[in-house]
Amino acid sequence: MKKTIKEKLEITNKESLRRRHSGNYTPIDNGEGYLLPYEVHLGNQPSKFFERLSDYDFLKPLTNGSVLTFAGLQNELKCLDDLDSGTGFWKNFNESALNMYLNPILGTTKWKQVYIKKSKETDADKPYHNDMLRCIYLLAHLHKASPSFIRQLAEENDVWSTDLRVYYPRKDFAFSEEYAGYLSELYANMLFHQPAKIRRLIKCLDVCIEKLIKHSDSDWIAPFLKHRTQDTDSPSLKILKYNQVASTTHFMALNKYMQNKVSYTFAPTSYAELEANEKDPSGLQIVATxxxxxxxxxxxxxxxxxxxxxxxNGSWVSEGTDPIKCRDMEICIDTVANSLAADALNQLRIESDGTKSGKRDTSLSAAIKKLAEQNPQTIEDILKIGSPDFASIPELYSFYLRKRSEYALAKARSRGDLEMSVLGHMPHRTPQAVIESMLPNPNTDKVLEYIRRNNLDKISDDIERLEHDLKMMRLREGAEPINIGLIYQYVFPFLPPRE
Incomplete structure (x- = not known):
């Protein structure tokens, strides 16, 4: 009788999956940034834990005698059949998920022919045969937990998907927390036996892309963006790379969606009008006060x-920036409050598909109410906190607030309402420049092409060389050698608690 291995069956239950990946991240100072809670758990397991796993499990080291076959994989997955109805798992999984969504993720039209060995083929012919079977084994259990997971994994340029990420998911949106669990399972398994340089690159790849786009015209970066290497990444690493690239495209779509929503007009009296409306029983019904x-x-x-x-001494002081006089800070806060109040009075609506799966009350005003309730209740205490808590509201709303406040301050500067130099470290953009900053960077395609057309070893070598050169330059200039990397941060990062 075939032995039932329970380890992966745990993740087919959403509640078990959530518990498995709950807890805070553990900082790590090797540039990787953090360890997922389940990665810490795995690191503390005895060898017997791994020995008991299926040979198709990423967590179990392959021995020389291990022979993985496609037929054997299908046999392993029979535990996912619906015994009550007699419905087999494989057929539906293969047709509704693998054949539809795995091809674009792996960049092929025929993933099985590309990666799975036929009868007479050798490891030299299909070097990633075992990795592909292990990918399917893991994805099958995640698909059992949520048939929409692999479809969502394949999405690109989707505003809603900014709410779905491996760290700090929304707390009020059930699928956001589930999806974070699925991604955590994916990352923890696929990276477990990878070398440190690949773990670091994958976990920081979204930041790498962002920084490379920002500095792609520099003499440090422009030359290596032309590099192209042979496709030698395993399917598992391609899946993780695809997820990070897709995350970048989701935020590009968010910028495009929000461009015409952060530039509405407002007046110095807008906040006073909101206060008056609150006292008027016949006024607009706005959820937040x-x-x-x-x-x-x-x-x-x-x-x-x-x-x-x-x-x-009458100023607000923050490390690394010039002091801001208390009166100047009040003017800034009043300016942002006027812009938000004007949008409330104009009943600005920002919605995404994701809000349909969240709580019923997901208006912009409801998000503002929630933010005010889950953060300190005085302005003075808010300015003193380490990190504001934005975890329970959609990314659309937190992004709107960041860009709306930036636009409002730029608008106030341009019309002379702000005579002082506010926040010297922030770019003094014109209102039009704020909107233009949300347009696609012309270098984005160049950077994404570099990421897609190079294997991860090459990308890692390029980034490591860049970091080393920058470090040496700073040392020659007499600067402190800590926290100077363009991308990797060689210090313990600050990670707000998740719970």
């Missing part, structure tokens, strides 16, 4: 600074 709008305006100002502030 005027004071909550003011608190969120302060949150927006706190987000603009890299570190908490403290009040010293």
């Amino acid at each position: 005027a004071q909550q709008y003011k608190l969120v305006a302060a949150l927006c100002m706190r987000l603009a600074l890299p570190n908490p502030l403290c009040e010293v």
Whole structure:
């Protein structure tokens, strides 16, 4: 009788999956940034834990005598059949998920022919045969938990998908938390036996892409963006790379969606009108109070600074920036509050498909109310906190707040409402420049082509060489050698608690 291996069956139950991946991230100072809670758990397991696993499990090291076959994989997956109805798992999984969504992820029209060995083929013919079978084994259990997972994994340029990420998922949106669990399972398994350089690159790839796009015209980066290497990445690494590239495209789509929503007009009296509306029983029914709008305006100002502030001699002081006079900070907060109030009075609506799966009350005003309730209740305390809590609201709303406040300050500067130099580390953009910053960077396609057309070893070598050269340059200039990397950060990162 075939032995039932329970380890992966745990993830076919959504509640078990959530528990498996709950907890806070553990910082790690090798440039990787963090360890997922389940990665820490796996690192503490005895060898017997891994010995008991299926040969098709990524976590079990392959021995020389291990022979993985496609027929053997299908036999392993019979435990996922629906015994009550007699419905087999494989046929539906193969037709509704693998054949439809795995091909675009792997960049082929025939993943089985490309990766799976036929009877007379050798390891030299199909070197990633075992890796492909292990991918299918893992994806099958995740598909059993959620038939929509692989379809969502294959999405690109989707505004809704910004709510679905491996870290800090939305707390009020069930599928967001589930999806984070699925991605955590994917990353923890596929990276478990990978070398440190690949683990670091995969986990930081979205940041790599962002920084390369921003600096792609520099003499440091432009030359290596032309590199092209032979396709030698395993299917598992391609899946993880695809997920990180797709994440970049989702935020590009979000920028495009939000361009005409952050530039609405507002007046210095908008917040006063919101307060008056609140006192008028016949006025607009706005979920959040005027004071909550003011608190969120302060949150927006706190987000603009890299570190908490403290009040010293009539100024707000933050490490790494010039002091900001308390009166100047009040003017900034009032400016942002006026812009948010004007949008409330105009009943601005921002929605995505994702809100349909969240709680019923997912309006922009409801998001502002929630933000005000889950963060400190005074402006002074908000400016002092380490990291604002935005986890329970859709990314569309937190992104709107960041860009709306940036636009509002630029607009106020342009019409003379702000005479001082506010937040010296922030770019003093014109309102039009703020909108233009949300347009696709012309170098984006160049960088994404570089990422797609090079194997991860080559990308890692390019990034490591860049980091080394920058470090040496800074050392020659007498700068501190800590936290100077363009992409990897060789210090313990600050990770807010998840729960």
